[in-house]
Amino acid sequence: MSIILRVWLTLTLTAASSSAVAASAPTLDLATTLGSLLLVIALILGMAWMLKKMRLPSMSGQKDFSIKRQITLGTKERMMVVQAGDEQFLVGATAHSIQLIAKLDTPLEDESPQQAPFGAQLNQLLKKNGHAK
16 A cells, blocks of 8 residues: 555656646746856856956067068968068978078068959959950
């Protein structure tokens, strides 16, 4: 008799708890969603604050060091003229190393080629391929 009573009590408690969970399910889903959203926003803000505090070095704003010219030789290889202070260097760069090729005796002059606007370049390309009106 005690086994039947235990089974009956277990089934009754399980049914009662499942109906209580079903009644509060929409509230639980909304609370879980809002809690997850707040957690993600807090993580993003925390990571942004941490990156700001780390002050990673950047290449912007450095007047004495710049890349004057570069040419791509392959998918990850390039040759560059780098200016450091008043001196210029010819440097080869790959994915794994950077090698000094030569120090330039005569520095390259700053020439800024006139860039055509994107629309003009596109029209020129279309005319070249015979697609323009």
